[in-house]
Amino acid sequence: MSLEFSCPQCSGTLEVDESMIGTVIRCGDCGTLMRVPSTPYGIAERVRDESGRASPPSGSSGDGPPAELSPIPSTGSAPPPRPRPEAGAPWPPPPPASPGRSVAFWALIVISGLIVGSCLCCCGILAVLPEPDWQIYTNPEGWFQVELPAPPRSQLRPPAFLPGVNNPRVEGCNLDKYGEDYRVISWNVQPLQRLVRTDEALMQRALEDLQGQLRGERIVEGPRLVPGQPHLTYELHWYDKGNRLHIARLVLAGERFYLLLVQSRYFWAEPDPERVERFFQSFRVLRLRAQDPLPPDLPVPQRPKQKDNRGKK
Template identity: 30%
Template sequence: MFFWLVVVGAVLLVGVVGCCGGLFLIMPDTKWQTHESKEGGFKVELPSKPHPDVARAADLQLEKGTKAEGTILLKRGGVRFVVIYRDIGSAKQRRKTDEQELNDRIDRLQRVLEAEQISSNPITVNGFPGREVTLQTRKYGWHAVRVIVADTRLYILFAGGGVALPGDPMVYRFLNSFEITEPELLQEGKRREQQAKLAPDAPKPGGDEKANPWKGRDDTEVADVAPGRAAEEAQKAQAAAKNLRGAAAEVAAFALTRAAEEAQAARDAAPVAPPVEVAPHPRPVGDSSSPSAVAPAAAVEVAPHPRPVRN
């Protein structure tokens, strides 16, 4: 069991003290203040003084090595504002990716609370990936939870319960005020932010599962995913080839059009040669096509052939 808060005892305490006329002694006016945790490496705004042992006061059941800091507003029926944290292996050391770590923690949280997930949205806190989910439980009411995987530390911001309703401004003031303060984590977060700026198309911090989809998966999972992955890559390759062919055709058409335009311009700019007059060709004498040009033929006299003399 990951954790849960039991507030029945706190609610009963409010009732008993209220009957005695001392209700306001344990329900001071809301006074927001910044709480900084040196051990947890974070700071956050709380609506009242942090409880010295909020885990025990709220009856949190935590895993070994997990700690909690925060407060409870009894005057609002026990609305909780708690930061839970624990150390984990770095992204390079652990088998799970940041995304898998987020999914695992949220799934376990839902099982423990027997909660229905209303919404889920990715977030980034100080350069680290996170997820904000809103949950509705039949027994404990509405809660907003933020899970952040800050390389070597896991943070879970848990707020809600009591009379808190969806969109509660106090809940979101608490969530939005959270900041990481540990120098080493801040340095790693800045490195990830700079890396994301230099490569805008690269996976966001914590998105190394996309860069290496097989990391942390056994052979069966890889076998199930590989065919679909191959088909997706094939479709991308076909689309890229089609785009290249289209671009090549456009370049060729442009080049031909440009060459034709330049040739026409050259022809238009060339000087025009003057017309050449051709003298008529004289007809030869005796040309049958002109009767007047025919010269009369000279008369030829033929001498008679002499007869042979007989002896």
């Protein structure tokens, strides 16, 4: 009658005759010496040789001392081998697979990369923009002169808070590197009001109209009189609905109003006080009335030539 048992080293199943109970045999798979157990389906007792070492695996020469049989240590690249179950027992279920990265994780990585790339691109663009280059600007009609931190630009639109002003003229520049806009907005005083009202009355009426148009904005300073100026001047600071700061001076000189305006394009940055003060202090009125002579050395603006279409069909 045969007897089945398991190898203590490789867990392999061995089958021998019952007459070999208690004898020492060698495993045919791993070459381990073991003593046949007396009970079926048990685990054999491992036997060591006289030197205290396990017997060498089958197929070795056996000239040298047999090496100790020990399991191969596992590395970090591969998991250790799963132990074999006992004879007739089912294999244990495999370990659960580690969860991978979710779609939300990769979407967050992509969005973060786009934001960082956009910030780096904007910083690079701002780094190459020119620094302030102050230059004197003279109105083509000879009304005023002012210093601008950048070359003047044409076709500038009047601000939305001047709807009651007749034909305002807008001149100035944009300091793109710092997000600052410099404007000189001028318009004529109505002749009838000029005759019946004083300068203070005209200024108060203009300030009331301006504050009425800024009713939805947040006025933080003024209007206050600016002393030491050659013409009647009031200053006013306010934040618009986008939390962008506006600094303005309203000047009345002869037949014209001048609104010196410095505004910021971004809510996180405010205009530089030194540049604003230089812009305001450099403003100079050259003419008070239209019949006054033009200042010397002022280039006369050339009028565009009109095409003669007579005789053409």
